Amino acid sequence: MTKKINDKKNIKKSVVVKKEVKKNTPVVAKKTVVAKASNEKKVTYTTLRGMRDVLPKDGATWQKVYDIIKNISTAYGFSYVETPVLEQSSLFIRSIGKGTDVVDKEMYVFEDKDGTKVCLRPEMTASLVRSYVENGMQTLPQPVKMWYHGQMFRHDRPQAGRFRQFYQFGCETMGDANPIIDAELISVAYNTLRDLGIDSVIHINSIGTLQDRENYIVELVGYLRSKRSYLSEESKKRINKNPLRILDSKEEQDIAVMEEAPQIVDWLSPESKKFFTNVLEYLDEAEIPYVLDPNLVRGLDYYTNTVFEIFTEDEELASIALGGGGRYDGLIEQLGGQSTPAAGFALGLDRVVTVLKHKQDKLDKENSQKPKEETRTNKVFFAQLGEQANKKALNILENLRREGLTVYHNLAKSSLKVQMELANKIGTTHTLILGQKEVQDGSILLRNMDSGIQEVVDQKKVANVIRKLLQN
RNA sequence: GUGGCCAUUGUAUAAUGGUUAUUACUUCGGUUUGUGGUACCGACAAUACGGGUUCAAUUCCCGUUGGCCACCCCA
Numbered sequence: 001m002t003k004k005i006n007d008k009k010n011i012k013k014s015v016v017v018k019k020e021v022k023k024n025t026p027v028v029a030k031k032t033v034v035a036k037a038s039n040e041k042k043v044t045y046t047t048l049r050g051m052r053d054v055l056p057k058d059g060a061t062w063q064k065v066y067d068i069i070k071n072i073s074t075a076y077g078f079s080y081v082e083t084p085v086l087e088q089s090s091l092f093i094r095s096i097g098k099g100t101d102v103v104d105k106e107m108y109v110f111e112d113k114d115g116t117k118v119c120l121r122p123e124m125t126a127s128l129v130r131s132y133v134e135n136g137m138q139t140l141p142q143p144v145k146m147w148y149h150g151q152m153f154r155h156d157r158p159q160a161g162r163f164r165q166f167y168q169f170g171c172e173t174m175g176d177a178n179p180i181i182d183a184e185l186i187s188v189a190y191n192t193l194r195d196l197g198i199d200s201v202i203h204i205n206s207i208g209t210l211q212d213r214e215n216y217i218v219e220l221v222g223y224l225r226s227k228r229s230y231l232s233e234e235s236k237k238r239i240n241k242n243p244l245r246i247l248d249s250k251e252e253q254d255i256a257v258m259e260e261a262p263q264i265v266d267w268l269s270p271e272s273k274k275f276f277t278n279v280l281e282y283l284d285e286a287e288i289p290y291v292l293d294p295n296l297v298r299g300l301d302y303y304t305n306t307v308f309e310i311f312t313e314d315e316e317l318a319s320i321a322l323g324g325g326g327r328y329d330g331l332i333e334q335l336g337g338q339s340t341p342a343a344g345f346a347l348g349l350d351r352v353v354t355v356l357k358h359k360q361d362k363l364d365k366e367n368s369q370k371p372k373e374e375t376r377t378n379k380v381f382f383a384q385l386g387e388q389a390n391k392k393a394l395n396i397l398e399n400l401r402r403e404g405l406t407v408y409h410n411l412a413k414s415s416l417k418v419q420m421e422l423a424n425k426i427g428t429t430h431t432l433i434l435g436q437k438e439v440q441d442g443s444i445l446l447r448n449m450d451s452g453i454q455e456v457v458d459q460k461k462v463a464n465v466i467r468k469l470l471q472n
Numbered sequence: 473g474u475g476g477c478c479a480u481u482g483u484a485u486a487a488u489g490g491u492u493a494u495u496a497c498u499u500c501g502g503u504u505u506g507u508g509g510u511a512c513c514g515a516c517a518a519u520a521c522g523g524g525u526u527c528a529a530u531u532c533c534c535g536u537u538g539g540c541c542a543c544c545c546c547a
Contacts, residue, residue: 102545
């Protein structure tokens, strides 16, 4: 039946593209789409700018990352949550703030069919705050601890470790003002990376309360105005718009000016100062490496007190932050909830994976120079031969799977030789062979790929034999 | 958003203002149908897109798009 359909398709297609088809080439489905007959142009599709696919070769790495973030956030008592990718754009404009780059130039904003201004989320915190308020989570035992992972969108120019759709993992703790919350979040972020085998350092600062910051900004702007002529053009513009951003400018002339500038730490209220000191004490106690960075301010407006970013210690990749976060005690109220303290962090998973792959590449290079050590784990391939064996194959595979055993296979191939080649390419240590003869007497062959020795195994006992192999 | 470098099959590459665009790897098929690691044969597959110069452009020029990198900023 399938054959018939295929034939039909082929006939149709061969009419359409007749001119191009050589006489003896079979017409097969092509990955490129052939447009109308009148227009013989091929149309190919690619990912949009700044978007990318996770390819088969990287799938395992991503899964490993997902496993670890799930384990760690669950162990620390965070509950998994999801929110829509699409939100009202004003949610982010109000929380992240006008004047920030994220809002002013990086948001994917468009009008929905009913005219609503919507956008693809550029980050998760505002969505979770919205969810906290909308779903009355203040009635749950406080604090509410949530973790998530998912794609975020920022219309930025693609660059090393930067994509327009990128993946974040993060945790948010809402409803508790204790500084140990901040330390716990930093600890989760730090230990996630450690579990993944990445050494990292926390860059940390406090930007105080809104009041502290207003006082400081008055002082800072006064200072900057007095040094105006020494600043870069970009920074001159920012004196009025967003003076805090000048702090972490990388322009040489700005850095020189900032050396003498008043530091926000000196303008913290006694309470804010004490809070910051407490956070640092907890970090010391937890033996989490950090550096104080008085110029660290973050590009989002909602932060209060603690702000931090995480960098890998790998020198070649240390210029991009793997993650960041901080406290945002005013945000929940600002978005329509009760006054509620909260804090959170996010890790950029694309960047984490980049670091992991970089480490792996390095390791592979070193290993390829050294003589190979045979630490191969056992893998099993299942090959079938002949019509009867082919029909029996799914049954046997399913029985093995029920026993929790993974065997590689390609049932669509009929030639034993081809299947052996495949087994060899995959690097399996053993191959199960089911042929006509074996089907009839209820046995199966087990071939050791290194020695070439084959033994006959009872089909009923196969699972046990394979299990023993795979345990090694 | 600004700037620099770049664009040939799935990947990596060669070449040319003028016949059928090179080679390797991968993929698929085969070397008589129940046995892999080698070897041999064969097949599929590319000049990103649009315009200009020219008798002729994949090659030269311009634009667009995309990639990499830096800035801005961030994850």
